[in-house]
Amino acid sequence: MxxxxxxxxxxxxxxxxxxxxxxxxxxxxxxxxxxxxxxxxxxxxxxxxxxxxxxxxxxxxFRQAFAIFDVVSLVRSSLVISIGTTVLSLLLGVPAGYALARSKSRFAPGFAYFFLAIRMIPAIAALIPFYLLMRDIGLLGTWWAVIVFNTMLNCAFVTWMMFSYFKALPPDMEEAALTDGCTQMGAFLKVAVPTVRSGMIACALFCMMFSWNDFLHPMFLTTLDAKPISVALLTAYGTKDITWGTLGALAHFSTIPIVLMALFMNRYFVQGATNGVQ
Incomplete structure (x- = not known):
């Protein structure tokens, strides 16, 4: 009973x-x-x-949205900015996280949390000096201005995340590879990186979502030809009313690509978000 x-x-x-x-x-x-x-x-x-x-x-x-906006160009800009930011963030953040995780210095964990603190800085605080910097080097108004700015923020997040994954990874397999004649770079690429693949995918999805939904940076750093769809949504707000129908149509193209990507990579995302940080 x-x-x-x-x-x-x-x-x-x-x-x-x-x-x-x-x-x-x-x-x-x-x-x-x-x-x-x-x-x-x-x-x-x-x-x-x-x-x-x-x-x-x-x-x-939808006909009205396509008549007013170049939807294909808007989605292309969003994809270029998001993918470019994600690739650069991983290329910089993964090796940095590995180096900190394998460092013998007692200050390494502090440096890892320092990178996380960079991600917490209000974006508006760095926007004006970054705007002037991009203007001086000739990148203002292009995709690269947003990609570099987002990479600065997302790379710090990836470094902190990958530090936790590599720290939880026993170095025994890497040491065995070094004993067999593999170089340090070879052990990193052939042993460590494949082992934390799910963590890298989780970081990539986070970077994609951060960049895809970003509004403030592309609003000020790009011209009309390079603006992503997140900025185009603002034009549905008029001075007298809001064209809700057009906003709803554009919302399809703003949400469907990132939702499909999240659904497709969901299994790896859950594994990476839960297994690495212990």
Missing amino acids: GSRSMARVSTRRVVFERVTILLITILFLLPVFWLISTAYKPSNQIFSAPPRLTFEPTFDQ
């Missing part, structure tokens, strides 16, 4: 937890659902009272 009672309590607890998670998820997704459904509603039905749950879908909002 006792085991049956405990089984019932356990089942009820599982049901309660899952229902609670489902309700919280629905609560957080309601604004997203409203914004997405707005893109398929006729303009005169967006703020109909009472709200209509059923309506005849239309693609007029």
Whole structure:
């Protein structure tokens, strides 16, 4: 009887937890659902009272968005900035994290947390001097200005994350590779890096999301031809009203690529986000 009672309590607890998670998820997704459904509603039905749950879908909002914006160019700019930032952040942050993790200095953990502190600096505090620097070297108004700025912030985050992963990795396999005649660089590339692949993927996804959703930096550092879609969303806000239909249509192109990427890499992301930092 006792085991049956405990089984019932356990089942009820599982049901309660899952229902609670489902309700919280629905609560957080309601604004997203409203914004997405707005893109398929006729303009005169967006703020109909009472709200209509059923309506005849239309693609007029998408036609208007493509007529006003060069959507392909906006998405291309977002991809170039996000991928460029991610690649540079990994190329710089992974070796830096490995070097700190294998350093014999007692100050190495302090340096790792120093890199994390860099990521916590308000971006607006560094934006004006960085703007002047990019202007002086001729990169202002290009993708590179945003890529370099985001790399400065994300590389510090990657360094701190990879320091934790490499620190949790026993050096025995690397020492064995060195004994067999492998160089230090070879042991890093052939032994250490493949072992922390899931952590690198988690860092890459974080960098992609940070850069893809970034608004402030590309707003000030790029010209019209190089602006990403995150900045284009602002133009839906007029001086008198907000074109919610156009905003909803652009939101598709702003969210679908990064959501698909997160879903595709979800398994590696969960492993990397939970296994490395102990």
